[in-house]
Amino acid sequence: MNICVFLSAADLDERYTTPAREFAELLGKGGHTLVWGGSDVGLMKVVADGVQAAGGRLVGVSVEFLRGKARAGADEMIVAADLAERKAQLLARSDAVVIMVGGTGTLDEATEILELKKHGLHAKPVVLLNTAGFYDGLREQFLRMDAEGFLPLPLTELVFFAEDGAGALAYLEETAGIR
Template sequence: MDICVFCSAYSLDDRYTVPAKEFATLLGERGHTLVWGGSDAGLMGVLADNVKAAGGRLVGILVELLAHKAYRGADELVMTADLAARKAALLERADAVVVLVGGLGTLDELTEVLELKKHGLHSKPIVVLDSEGFYDGLRSQLTRMEAEGFLPRPLDELVFFAQDADSALAYLETAGEASAA
């Protein structure tokens, strides 16, 4: 599978870096391709290093503004004119989406792919790897939106919240098999 991962471009504490490394290693060992923001910075760089070390393929999609942060070991690097084009290209190239910890950019990417899925504009599985309960508040808000009628589809049809790397990848691989059948 080509798996798009949204995550922070900042260097983070081990409580967030370790789960990212675990997920990246599993992704590479199982022969999947990482499709990501193309940066060598922070968690993005950690993710790419570990996928590559485990034998996975790297497809970076980078915005021209951040070309100076390009990951030099990518198997393929695509430049886009702006952030909107980058988000579209990331989703287009992916069979599934995983969200690791991140800031406003990561939250923007997650909400966009959820909104597109809500409207039936894609059916790709979306997994939030909820390291250290980082996304507990978001999950609570989404649950409230569902309960109060703001979501036209059940929340569990839109997104899966995984507690660890194994369950995140297992969900994706099962969803991938189901959509291929």
């Protein structure tokens, strides 16, 4: 399976990097391909290193202004002209999406992917990996949106919240054929 992972390029605390390494190892050992932002820094590097070390493939989609941070050892590297093209390429090249911890860029990617799914423009499974409760507040907001009628489909059809990498991957492997 080609699994797009949206995540931070920042150097982060072990409470985020350790679970990220564990998830990356599961992806690689499962024979999956990581489709990611292509950067060889921060958490992006941690996950790419883990997937590659465990035997998985790497497909990066960098962007022109970050070309200098792109991973040299990826199996495939695409350089998009801008962030919009990058997001479109990431989605087009993946069978499923996992959203890990990140900042405004990751949040932008997450909301766009969910908006596209809401409108039926893709039916790929989407997982929010809630490492160390990072997305607890966002989950509360989504539950409120669902309860108050802001979502045209049930939240459970839009996104799955996983507490750990094993749960995220199990969900993806169960639902990958149901698209």
